[in-house]
Amino acid sequence: MEANIAELEAEFERKIANDEKIEPKDWMPEKYRKTHIRQISQHAHSEIVGMLPEGNWITRAPSLRRKVALLAKVQDEAGHGLYLYSACETLGISREELYDQLHSGEAKYSSIFNYPTVTWADMGAIGWLVDGAAIINQVPLTATSYGPYARAMVRVCKEESFHQRQGFEIMLTLCNGTPEQKAMAQDALNRWWWPSMMMLGPTDAESVHTEQSMKWKLKRKTNDELRQQFVDQTVPQADLLGLTIPDPDLKWNEDRKSYDYGDMDWEEFWQVVKGHGPCNKVRMDARRNAWDKGKWVRDAAMAYAEKQDKLETA
């Protein structure tokens, strides 16, 4: 039996090294399964909770064009959550367990969604920055080793680019508008910049999962590499909008051919992760409420299905 495990492990390592995918029924180390359940579910929860800050503005979108776009974007995020839950369930955990973990606070979701969306410009800033950072995070995952996760990410990434473009267009319109509208765009950038930067995860020195995750191709670039990519990509976009990124230390480094940037407030980051952000409670209440108040609907649908089944077999 011992030798058998060693053989299975060797076969698993060989597949990973050769860039072959691991599929649901393949043997995998318990730690691989657990880590994937944690990461994929955390990702799914983020998509689902991520609908809430934007859902806040659907009824107050300034035009029908903006409204249908925002609605479609939020619906996409629901879809992303479902692709990912479906991938996660192939690892032998049920949807109910996954929801329980979210609703009990045992599972985490991206901290960025614990910030409030106080003006319409936040819809622009979220699409531009938050979806922008998400894309940077997600593109390498299309090549991750777990087949169902990689396939879900291909689908997600195809849909993300519209999210970022609609956000940038909102910012652009505001920046070409009245001074008040432009100030609103700048204010949104001021509030979303640092949370978006920190969304790419703790610095490499602090990151506990990086090494193992690199090996399993759950990560292909370190958090700091992703963050640098985000900064280098976003600065010219802010210039185009005529907005100022709220970082006095931000400057072009000719040697590195990249932007240097200032220190982040990790104290705040961890406070929000631990549940003390401005909206943690509102978000969780909204989720639990939806689940609890939807129970009678789920039960009624199931009761109806069972009754129809009986009628058919009778």
Next chain:
Amino acid sequence: MKNWPLWEVFVRSKNGLEHRHCGSLHASDATMALENARDVYTRRMEGVSIWVVPSSAITASNPDNNGEFFEPAKDKAYRHPTFYELPEELKHM
């Protein structure tokens, strides 16, 4: 009350192509599974036909037994065209 069962979703992206598995979802019955599959997997015209199958109805081979299971095909090189040695001049066959 029982949880909604799991369904596997297969989508034909256009006529002429086969249905391909694209994921799964939960639904109380087949009608709801089809409608949910449409909303989850074909929001951008990705399909012209959808199949939903209760996941519990699928019998799958076990990859742990792949060795024995697929063994019969392994040593039958004569099933491939390259097995046959023909003269170079015979370009297209």
